[in-house]
Amino acid sequence: MIILEFHNRIVENTVREQVMSGGADIVDVTCADFDGVTFHVSSDPAAPGFLLVSISTRCFYALQEYGVNERLRAIYGELMQAEPESSYDATLRIDLAKAPKAPGFFRKIAMLKRHVLAAPLLDTFEKIEKKTAKPDLLEIRYRDDEAFYLKPEGDRCVMIFSIHFRDMDDVIFSKVFLQAYADERKNIRGSPAVSFSQKEPPLELQGLVQASEEQGYVQFVLFPDHLHPQRRQNTVNLMLTFRNHLMYHLKCTKAAIAHSMRERVKAIIVILNRAKQSFPGDAKEKKKFGGKTFVRK
Amino acid sequence: MSQTLAPYLNCVRATLTAAICLQNFGSQLVERHNKPEVEAKDHVDPDGKPKMTSRELMLHSVVIARNKQERVLIEGSINSVRVSVGVKQADEQEVVLCRRFMRFLGQRAEKFVVLRRKAVEGYDISFLITNTHIEDMYKHKVVDFIIQFMESIDSEISQSKLHVNARARYSAKAFLEATTRDGGQ
Numbered sequence: 001m002i003i004l005e006f007h008n009r010i011v012e013n014t015v016r017e018q019v020m021s022g023g024a025d026i027v028d029v030t031c032a033d034f035d036g037v038t039f040h041v042s043s044d045p046a047a048p049g050f051l052l053v054s055i056s057t058r059c060f061y062a063l064q065e066y067g068v069n070e071r072l073r074a075i076y077g078e079l080m081q082a083e084p085e086s087s088y089d090a091t092l093r094i095d096l097a098k099a100p101k102a103p104g105f106f107r108k109i110a111m112l113k114r115h116v117l118a119a120p121l122l123d124t125f126e127k128i129e130k131k132t133a134k135p136d137l138l139e140i141r142y143r144d145d146e147a148f149y150l151k152p153e154g155d156r157c158v159m160i161f162s163i164h165f166r167d168m169d170d171v172i173f174s175k176v177f178l179q180a181y182a183d184e185r186k187n188i189r190g191s192p193a194v195s196f197s198q199k200e201p202p203l204e205l206q207g208l209v210q211a212s213e214e215q216g217y218v219q220f221v222l223f224p225d226h227l228h229p230q231r232r233q234n235t236v237n238l239m240l241t242f243r244n245h246l247m248y249h250l251k252c253t254k255a256a257i258a259h260s261m262r263e264r265v266k267a268i269i270v271i272l273n274r275a276k277q278s279f280p281g282d283a284k285e286k287k288k289f290g291g292k293t294f295v296r297k
Numbered sequence: 298m299s300q301t302l303a304p305y306l307n308c309v310r311a312t313l314t315a316a317i318c319l320q321n322f323g324s325q326l327v328e329r330h331n332k333p334e335v336e337a338k339d340h341v342d343p344d345g346k347p348k349m350t351s352r353e354l355m356l357h358s359v360v361i362a363r364n365k366q367e368r369v370l371i372e373g374s375i376n377s378v379r380v381s382v383g384v385k386q387a388d389e390q391e392v393v394l395c396r397r398f399m400r401f402l403g404q405r406a407e408k409f410v411v412l413r414r415k416a417v418e419g420y421d422i423s424f425l426i427t428n429t430h431i432e433d434m435y436k437h438k439v440v441d442f443i444i445q446f447m448e449s450i451d452s453e454i455s456q457s458k459l460h461v462n463a464r465a466r467y468s469a470k471a472f473l474e475a476t477t478r479d480g481g482q
Contacts, residue, residue: 003475180468180469184469188470226476238476249465253464256464260460261397261457271445277434
């Protein structure tokens with residue numbers, strides 16, 4: 001999987017099972033997704049035959065400014081509950097008897113996280129199209145120590161990710177990765193402009209954030225083509241997974257390196273074993289008088 | 298690069314062959330103890346003064362340097378030899394990869410028998426060969442092993458670097474190409 005999936009597979013599978021079986025079993029699944037998001041899929045204790053799907057994100061309060069509740073209602077219609085479950089930010093209530101047994105429906109439920117986090121991006125892109133966007137910097141702190149920033153600039157949008165690296169080795173590997181992005185970008189027409197910096201925040205963020213050894217900043221310039229309604233949803237999908245995509249591939253690389261080191265170690269041990277002497281008195285098999293054979297391990 | 302590599306490795310090989318002339322030698326300082334003397338020479342008293350070392354048991358240390366970074370330190374003594382290797386690290390990425398690989402090997406030092414868990418100060422990896430090892434293994438094969446080990450470290454680091462670059466390019470290409478496509482939802 002090169003690009004991570006945009007939907008949550010656990011939620012999709014659970015909803016599918018429940019709808020197909022008509023709610024035969026009681027479920028209570030709490031699962032996590034990227035970016036500190038928690039899902040809760042459970043059979044409604046008050047009413048059998050109903051499934052509750054709830055989501056909690058760190059930044060829901062900030063997202064309300066971008067009309068996240070209205071957008072969710074527009075997508076999910078009557079499934080969306082006015083009052084979310086306690087300690088969650090939004091809840092969908094599915095009537096298992098009436099739910100369509102279509103993969104598209106299950107996928108739509110599983111994309112709940114994407115729809116929640118897309119609110120600020122869609123809001124900004126729509127404003128840019130209508131030319132009502134203010135050139136202010138918007139900050140969405142979707143993780144504890146990371147945020148993404150949106151800045152409309154005429155008919156373009158600048159999106160900046162601040163990424164916190166816990167491991168200093170990651171910082172160096174990520175430089176290689178982001179350099180590859182900057183290089184590949186020249187060969188692919190129609191891709192957004194990419195630039196990155198380590199430690200020093202880019203101009204747009206200067207003064208707003210503290211410089212730190214462990215922070216990296218990646219800047220995308222999204223052109224009108226990307227914001228166009230035809231491509232807008234695709235752009236939102238990709239931008240929301242970018243940070244996780246980068247970290248996922250970084251970790252895969254580290255795993256691949258560890259694997260190749262292990263192979264190398266095996267090869268070296270073989271060479272070492274050639275150095276060992278074998279002594280003539282070291283016979284492994286000896287025959288005993290009774291006709292049996294004694295094998296020394 | 299390979300023009301200076303072969304003479305460098307040949308020099309290391311010749312020096313090692315000369316240095317690995319080991320015999321059993323019980324400790325002169327402690328009764329009934331048998332220590333690798335080349336390790337014992339570094340010991341210090343609790344108050345920081347170096348212990349009385351038996352300098353007659355030590356050979357002169359030799360450093361074979363290809364350049365400032367790539368060098369081999371060979372310290373010999375009567376019953377043990379310590380070989381420390383400095384590995385070439387051209388850029389940041391190689392520094393990281395080298396450090397990871399050396400730590401990986403150090404953790405498996407027992408498996409390698411002659412490897413030291415911690416490298417000597419200023420070097421990336423160290424070996425300790427004692428007379429008991431030479432009693433079990435052919436000397437020329439041990440020297441072969443060390444030379445091949447040095448070569449394999451270099452090749453491993455360059456291979457890992459290629460891996461990282463290839464994956465970086467591939468994932469970047471996939472992501473950026475996806476941004477040029479329509480649709481979504």
